[in-house]
Structures are given as structure tokens and as C-alpha cells.
Amino acid sequence: MNKISKSKFKKTKTFITSKGRELELARFEFSFGNGSKENVMTQLKTYQNEDGGFGNGIEPDFWLPNSSPMATWAAGQILMEIGADANEPMVKSMISYLINTNDIETGMWNSVLPENNDYPHAPWWHWQEGVQENWMFNPSVELAAFLVHWSSEQSKAGEIGWISIGKAINHLMNKTEMDRHEINNYLQLIKIIKPNESTFNTKLQYSLNSVSKKIMVLAEQCADKDISTWTKGYKALPLDFIDNPKHPLCERFGPLVEQNLDLYVEQMSEEGIWDISWSWGSYPEEFEVARRYWKGILAVNRYKHLKAFGYLE
Structure with a gap:
């Protein structure tokens, strides 16, 4: 070694x-020095918009200033990393944005927005008709996990989260292969939802254990x-x-x-x-x-x- x-x-x-960026410095100091979660959140705040969503190039490969589910996912991962509390105004505002942008019929959030095309971006962030088929539950299943993690089961956010997770699990269990990024979203779901395992097993068609085994197989298959x-x-x-x-x-x-x-x-x-x-x-x-x-x-x-x-x- x-x-x-x-x-x-x-x-x-x-x-x-x-x-x-100041954001990465704050994260680095939080994980490996004496940095505080408050400092990380101060830096995150510069990427959050009034509607509660995140944008402004927080994901460096697309520079859309407006809020997007994908940029909000990037922020949510950092909020999970620092153990942000559900009562934090930033978290509450983000949850509000996610409630307002979910497609209840599909259980998804739009992974790529048409406005992406108006700003510098990598080609994989380019919007075109039908592009959601390429992304499926990346990052929707993890966004749904955020809703459950930071909300009560009886709340509107919790309800939307569980509905979305149910649709995402049905999608997963019928797959024989999956993109690495979508696999990661499901792996994060398993980690985030673990404290709610009994609710998961009661609400959904599959047990968390069976879902975990399925995603492990797909991950092992996907890795080079x-x-x-x-x-x-x-x-x-x-x-x-x-x-x-x-x-x-x-x-x-x-x-x-x-x-x-x-x-x-x-x-x-x-x-x-x-x-x-x-x-x-x-x-x-x-x-x-x-x-x-x-x-x-x-x-x-x-x-x-x-x-x-x-x-x-």
C-alpha cells in the first residue's frame, strides 16, 4: 500500500x-480539517435560486443558471455528505422545489432541461426531444430518497418520494443492465433509505434486501x-x-x-x-x-x- x-x-x-472553487475548499476542510458544515452550506447557498432549486453551474459540465433537478441533486449529495438537518432553511426550500417539479405520473424529474442548450455545456447535457429515455431514474430515484429522508411519511414530500421510489424500483427489477450513473443513484437510495427499511418493505412490492441484491449484480456487471x-x-x-x-x-x-x-x-x-x-x-x-x-x-x-x-x- x-x-x-x-x-x-x-x-x-x-x-x-x-x-x-470555494465550495470544494469548504468540503475539503469539512472532511479533512476543522471546517464546519455551516461553511459548506454558506458556499452552497451561492448556487441556490429563489425557487429552492440549485443551478449556476454547481455541476461544472452545464452552466445553466436556472434551477434544474440535476443541479439540485448535486447539491443534495453535498447536503447528505455534511449531515444537513431537515429543519435547515436550505433543505426546506430544496424540498419545496422538488415537490413542485416532480412528474407524478412517471415518478421522475426532468434530468435535462431545454434551457441547458442556451448555455455552455457538455454534449451529454444537451436537450432534445425524448432525451429522458437516456436518463430514466438518474437522478430521480435519489431525489426521491432525499424527499423521504428529509420529510415525514405523512407529508406531501414523503408521499411523492415513496411513489417515485416505487416506480423506480419497478424499473430496476426489470433491467438486465444499467448505466453506471443510474446504478449509483440506486446505491445511494439503498444507503439513504436503510433507516426506513420496514416502511420500504411494507409499502413496496419488493423488499429492500432483494432490491439491494439486484443493484449489486448490476454494479458488478457494469464495472470494468x-x-x-x-x-x-x-x-x-x-x-x-x-x-x-x-x-x-x-x-x-x-x-x-x-x-x-x-x-x-x-x-x-x-x-x-x-x-x-x-x-x-x-x-x-x-x-x-x-x-x-x-x-x-x-x-x-x-x-x-x-x-x-x-x-x-
């Missing part, structure tokens, strides 16, 4: 401080197990699905988990960060800004993995 040295750690923080190809393009690696040594997928992936961690250590640059493995193919100036922001995001996320598996000195 090649651990990340304290000197490399300092370089990472220097990069995030000088070239990253050929180490020789891991550095060639945009691949789904074991650590894209695992966040701690006790995760049930660790046993399924076996030594691939440690090999993935070793790859992270090997790929770290002299600046203490990682570059992204994708490009936009358009908006070259804006892409370089997004790329720099993503380096900060990758640094925070990968350090969380490295810390959880004991790879920090």
Missing part, C-alpha cells in the same frame, strides 16, 4: 485553495474488471460504486478494490490532484474552466475514498 504523504496532502489543499484498460477513457471502476471497506461490493470485487486505490495513488499529479478523463468537444474556453473545477471535485471525492481505506498518512 502506497499511502498519500502529508506533503502531497498539502499540495492538494494548495491547489484547491488557489485554483478550485480488465485492469489494463482502466487508464483508457471513461471507465466504470470498482471505486465508482464503493465508498468504504464495509460496502458489500468489496467482497464481490475482491483485490480489484485495492488495485483501484493503488491506481488513484499512481495517477496523482505533482500538484496533488487528478485530471478528468472526458472532454466537451465544444466551448473550449469554458471547458477549461470546468476542467479546473472538476479537478477540485475529484480531489475531494478521491481523498474521501483514500481516507476510508486507510491510504492517508
Whole structure:
């Protein structure tokens, strides 16, 4: 095991401080220093709109200033990361936005909005008729989990959340393969909904245990197990699905988990960060800004993995 040295750690923080966003710096300090959740929320607030949703490029690959479900999902993940309380005004406002933008018939939120096309964006964030078919319950199933997590079962938010989750589970159980991002949304659902397992088992057609087994199979199937190809393009690696040594997928992936961690250590640059493995193919100036922001995001996320598996000195 090649651990990340304290000197490399300092370089990472220097990069995030000088070239990253204030949001990533706040997250980095919260997870690895003396930073507070209040500071993270202060930075998050700059991305929240009056309708309670988030936008303003919080997801660096699309720069739509208006609120969108996908940008709101990105913010919700950070609120989960810091353990934000349901009584926080930011959370209440976000829940209100999600209530107002859910399609009760499909159980989904629109993953891509037409307005995306009016601002710099990566090609996969481009809206066209029927695009929702490509996204399905990414990120809707996780947004629904947010509603249940931060609301009472009897509330309108809780009701919408459970209805959406029911539709998402029916979709999942009929799938034989799934995109890595949608898989991750379901993995997060399982983690978020665990305290409500008895309600899940009572309300829905399938037990949480059977749903967990199904998504584990899809995740194992989706991950690239050929180490020789891991550095060639945009691949789904074991650590894209695992966040701690006790995760049930660790046993399924076996030594691939440690090999993935070793790859992270090997790929770290002299600046203490990682570059992204994708490009936009358009908006070259804006892409370089997004790329720099993503380096900060990758640094925070990968350090969380490295810390959880004991790879920090």
C-alpha cells in the first residue's frame, strides 16, 4: 500500500485553495480539517435560486443558471455528505422545489432541461426531444430518497418520494443492465433509505434486501474488471460504486478494490490532484474552466475514498 504523504496532502489543499472553487475548499476542510458544515452550506447557498432549486453551474459540465433537478441533486449529495438537518432553511426550500417539479405520473424529474442548450455545456447535457429515455431514474430515484429522508411519511414530500421510489424500483427489477450513473443513484437510495427499511418493505412490492441484491449484480456487471484498460477513457471502476471497506461490493470485487486505490495513488499529479478523463468537444474556453473545477471535485471525492481505506498518512 502506497499511502498519500502529508506533503502531497498539502499540495492538494494548495491547489484547491488557489485554483478550485470555494465550495470544494469548504468540503475539503469539512472532511479533512476543522471546517464546519455551516461553511459548506454558506458556499452552497451561492448556487441556490429563489425557487429552492440549485443551478449556476454547481455541476461544472452545464452552466445553466436556472434551477434544474440535476443541479439540485448535486447539491443534495453535498447536503447528505455534511449531515444537513431537515429543519435547515436550505433543505426546506430544496424540498419545496422538488415537490413542485416532480412528474407524478412517471415518478421522475426532468434530468435535462431545454434551457441547458442556451448555455455552455457538455454534449451529454444537451436537450432534445425524448432525451429522458437516456436518463430514466438518474437522478430521480435519489431525489426521491432525499424527499423521504428529509420529510415525514405523512407529508406531501414523503408521499411523492415513496411513489417515485416505487416506480423506480419497478424499473430496476426489470433491467438486465444499467448505466453506471443510474446504478449509483440506486446505491445511494439503498444507503439513504436503510433507516426506513420496514416502511420500504411494507409499502413496496419488493423488499429492500432483494432490491439491494439486484443493484449489486448490476454494479458488478457494469464495472470494468480488465485492469489494463482502466487508464483508457471513461471507465466504470470498482471505486465508482464503493465508498468504504464495509460496502458489500468489496467482497464481490475482491483485490480489484485495492488495485483501484493503488491506481488513484499512481495517477496523482505533482500538484496533488487528478485530471478528468472526458472532454466537451465544444466551448473550449469554458471547458477549461470546468476542467479546473472538476479537478477540485475529484480531489475531494478521491481523498474521501483514500481516507476510508486507510491510504492517508
